[in-house]
Amino acid sequence: MTDTRNDAPDLDALIVGAGFSGLYMLHRLRDTLGMRVQAIESADDVGGTWYYNRYPGARCDSESYFYSFSDRLSEELLQEWTWSERFAGQPEILSYLQHVAQRYDLRRDIRFSTTVTSATWDEDGNRWVVETDDGTRTSARHLITAVGCLSTTNLPDFPGRDGFRGESYHTGRWPHEGVDFTGKRVAVIGTGATSVQAVPEIAEQAEHLYVLQRTPNYDISGGNRPMTEDDAKEIKENYTDIWARTRQTGFGFPYDIADRPALSVSEEERQEIFEEAWAKGGFRLGTTFNDLLLDGAANETAAEFLRGKIREKVRDPEVAEKLSPRNHPFFTKRPPLENGYYDTFNRDNVTLIGVAETPIEGITENGVRVDGTEYEVDAIVYATGFDAMTGTLFRLGITGRDGVGLKDKWAEGPSTYLGLTTRGFPNLFMLTGPQSPSVMSNMPVSIEQHVDWVTDCLRWMSERGLDRIEPTAEAEDGWVSHHTEVGNMTLLPQAESWWMGANIPGKQRSVYPYMGGVGVYRGLCDDVAAKGYEGFETATTGAASMA
Structure with missing residues (x-):
């Protein structure tokens, strides 16, 4: 230059x-x-x-x-x-x-x-x-x-992907004019946060919806609802305190992680605490105890609570088990908030297809092939993340x-x-x-x-x-060392998640967000x-x- x-x-x-x-x-x-x-x-x-x-x-x-x-x-x-x-x-x-x-x-x-x-x-x-x-x-x-x-966006290079004759969409690049799935057969690939939000909506329109799941996730109750005038009044009166709290808590929410280990209370009390957090909705379940991300036994108490919720919501025991995570601890993959996701699998027009043990073989001209079976669809939605x-x-x-x-x-x-x-x-x-x-x-x-x-x-x-x-150089080396030490104190490395870079072939595996x-x-x-x-x-x- x-x-x-x-x-x-x-x-x-x-x-x-x-x-x-x-x-x-x-x-x-x-x-x-x-x-x-x-x-x-x-x-x-x-x-x-x-x-x-x-x-x-x-x-x-x-x-x-x-x-x-x-x-x-x-x-x-x-x-x-x-x-x-x-x-x-x-x-x-x-x-x-x-x-x-x-x-x-x-x-x-x-x-x-x-x-x-x-x-x-x-x-x-x-x-x-x-x-x-x-x-x-x-x-x-x-x-x-x-x-x-x-x-x-992350768009997996499935064999035959570009030869599909129907409509293809990625959730991260959705058409501004929207998409009408009425009367169509649709495949949604992926069951992360975007899929958990999109699947209930698409199921309402589609003639049939196939949800292709590689790894089930721990989905937490969202509890979404309209805001009332009383809600707005209380929030606006307390905004100064609310923002002050968000700046000091672990996750940047106006509520902090409880200062108690999961196994320090009885099973009955622990269930009551989990139930209260579930009823409130949002990420509160992850803040109920201070060792959920640090101790495997503590984490399993929350994991089993959530698997129990899945069994309560999904009528077919086999489908409920397919939706129940067992290969990674709770909150080591990003936990989506669900508002009707699990209930969607009680619909007659929704089929869950597990692709962990029998991965997607490829995309055909007419649909998706898994374990020798072709699922013919009119549209494919890639909820495959970033x-x-x-x-x-x-x-x-x-x-x-x-x-x-x-x-x-x-x-x-x-x-x-x-x-x-x-x-x-x-x-x-x-x-x-x-x-x-x-x-x-x-x-x-x-x-x-x-x-x-x-x-x-x-x-x-x-x-x-x-x-x-x-x-x-010294400051950078010191920060990387501190970041790595803190990250490795958690259970995050036990999961193949995008928090670890594991969703991208060839990407270096490490804890990407700071966990302090x-x-x-x-x-x-x-x-x-x-x-x-x-x-x-x-x-x-x-x-x-x-x-």
Whole structure:
């Protein structure tokens, strides 16, 4: 690259993505720090995850009133916006994000329908040079990825997949106009979170629905319902306390993990505790005892409780047993919230097909072949998840110092400092990146924490005339060691889950989210900042700066 030391970058910061994290990051840098900043978004509007995931039944699985921006953005917005359901559906969440974009005039600094093709560190100019599919080249002092953790779809390469004559859909790229399955035979491949939401809706329309399951999951009671006026009044009166609690708890919810081991109470009391959590719905079951993710015997008490719920709901004992997980502990795969999923298997037009021992042989012109039997269908829905945490980061084509690509550096697994930065890639911040709480938390809480931390860091640098920041090798090695130690203390490595990267062939197996908890992680990040961004090398390079 030619010498660009005397050329000022086009922007102070370039953000990739315009979902929850990209919108808040744009607002904080532009409207709080007064920076010249721009966001790039591949979709034609804001929304991120909630722009693309429009499959039937799509909704958040954190309760709506804390799956939103907090008082860090606006106390007024919290009071003005009223959610219609306990767990908001995709259209309402997208409408909310569109409202935020409109309220803060964020769209004027977002380039829509634009995809990043490469991002290269220019050492001479001390800046990032980002190229996009429209041929534009943009330089920025700082590059901030806000691409989400579940953005790059995983579509298994089944033999014959492209030769299917019917309709094919992936839940993560659902047609905006919707799909009518009335009178059609449909196969849904996968039984993770999206499938658990989509299957009951599709079953209502389809002539017949085949659900192809490789691994049964522990699905928790969702308990979704309309929000009442009393609900809204109580929540809005207590929002300050609610948000304060979310920032300190383990999962970023306004309720914390109970301080008691599962085997410290009698079986009768334990069942009562589980029943109460089940009745309340949401992820509360996972917070009933403090050792469910640490001790196998404790975990089995919750696992068997959930298998009992499956047996209660599903009338056919053989189908109930097929739906009952036995090869991994509870909460070592992401537990979906179910609102009618198990009841769906009592319908005459729904067939569960196990594909663990006899995997899918291939897709035929007319359907799906399993164990020598062809199931003829008119449509196939791939609920096969995502290349989580790293997939979208790698697709950006990020190349750091000395021409080293991010994908190459992380060939043996992610290596970060705080899950936010990585050595060899100066001035790069990865919001909710691997080795941060991210997907193991209520995402908006973790997003706000990262955005606020980055904003404070850039303010601190500006006040001192610094224009370069990068973690030290020692700090990064220390964080990876800590992250790995904490992750291996849990039961997560016992499951083949996307939390471990196990759903993508060839992907390095490791614990991808930080398991120390949202509150603990926040304290560690705050401590780094309080100590003058300990673990980072900072500098004033002398490269041209913005006017």
